[in-house]
Amino acid sequence: MRTLYLFCSAAPPVFEVASVIEDAQARGWDVCLGLTPSASRWLEPSLDGLAALTGHPVRSDYKRPGDPDVWPPADAVLFAPATFNTVNSWALGITGAFVVGVAAEAIGKGLPIVTVPCANAAYVRHPQFDRSVETLRAAGVTVLYGEGGYVPDPPGQDWPSSFPWALALDAVDAAQAAHGAG
DSSP: OEEEEEEEOSSGGGGGHHHHHHHHHHTTEEEEEEEOHHHHHHTGGGHHHHHHHHTSOOBOSOOOTTOOOOSOOOSEEEEEEEOHHHHHHHHHTOOOSHHHHHHHHHHHHTOOEEEEEOOOTTGGGSHHHHHHHHHHHHTTOEEOBSTTSBOOOOTTOSSOSOOOHHHHHHHHHHHHHHHHHO
16 A cells, blocks of 8 residues: 655644545545654644544654654655745755644655645735745755646635635645656
8 A cells, every 4th residue: 555644734624634534544544643743743633533533543653763663655745734934844854843844854755745835915015935935846845836736825814715725635645656767
C-alpha cells in the first residue's frame, strides 16, 4: 500500500481532515497525519479519533533521537492547508515545526510533494509569499495556488469559500504515478 503523509497547518480547512483522510484511503493510500502545533491544538478533541481512523499516531513533534519511527516511510506528501507562515518557513528552510522539517527533507529525498496554500488576500500581497511559492515550485513541489488551485479570499472571512481537497488528492495521485514511472 502507498503511504501518504498528510500535513496540515492551522487554517479552517483543517477541520475537514477526517473526510480528506477517508477520501485518500478510498484511493488506496495509507495515511499518516502530521499537524503544526497550532493545528494540533485546534483538533485536540479529535486527535484520538483521527489516530484510530489512520491507524497511526497523529504527530506534531519531532521524535527523540533513538526513538523508533512510528510511521512507515512516505511515498508522497500532501501539505494542505499550508498557511502563510508554513509556506514561508518551508521555502526558507526554517524547520522548527515537525511537519515543515519533514516536508523540507522530502524535497531532498525527491518524494512527490503537493501543497495547497491557505492564506487570505492581504497575506499573499506580502512580497515574500510569491517568492516562497516560486522557491517551492523550483524545488519540485506542486503548488496548487492561483488559477486552477486555491484562490485567496478577502481578509476577515472566517472560512475559505472552497478549498480544493479533491484537486489536491488528484495532484498527489498524479505526482506519485509520475514518480513511480520515472
